[in-house]
Amino acid sequence: MRQEERMATFIQSLDEGNTGILAEIEKEARKERVPIIRQETQNLLRLLLDMKRPASILEIGTAVGFSTLFLLEHNPVPCRIVTIENYKKRIPIAREHFKRAGKEEQIHLMEGDAMEILPTLSGTFDFIFLDAAKGQYIHFLPELLRLLEAGGTLVSDNVLQEGDILESRFAVTRRNRTIHKRMREYLYELTHDSRLITSVLPVGDGVTVSSRKKESR
16 A cells, blocks of 8 residues: 555544434445545535634535535534535435435525526625536636635635646546646636635645635625
8 A cells, every 4th residue: 555545544544524414425425436525625624614614605516415514514603505516316315415404494506507507696605615527617717706705715626636637638538638628727727816825735636725815806
């Protein structure tokens, strides 16, 4: 086992994991091979939520609702959350999970393409969690910045693409080259936008944490 894998295993061993409905959904998702946020990313989100204590959260990529409920569970203050999902097969599963958790009143699940839904949203959000189609991140960014409150936090998951992001575009499979190119563009924009302070972290499959400067609005 490589040192990186040993280190990840050790860090994971320190985590007590989820309980209750979150543990049940996590177990079901892994059994059905539904991708959910990795353990290391969960730990980071817990910390960020405790520090930020957002009153409003926007999530792009509901899947089966695990991450939505996770964000609610670990936010120390009451909040509203708007979450967007385009994969019709998973939407009823997410709604059932919200019902099981008794969180239906706090969650507004919007069905459809985030590219079409984001421009219809008004107001701003204190915390945005992006975990959707990786090739669309760069296209979502203008709307995400419009919706991100001054001082707000944008977290983007799975940005390192299992290490492919390090490679030349010719070293990745042809079908992944567009996603590879767009993700590199996304990372460049996040780290060079004067309105943001961004850190790219090798957590899970790569996470960016961006804070919008308070004077940028």
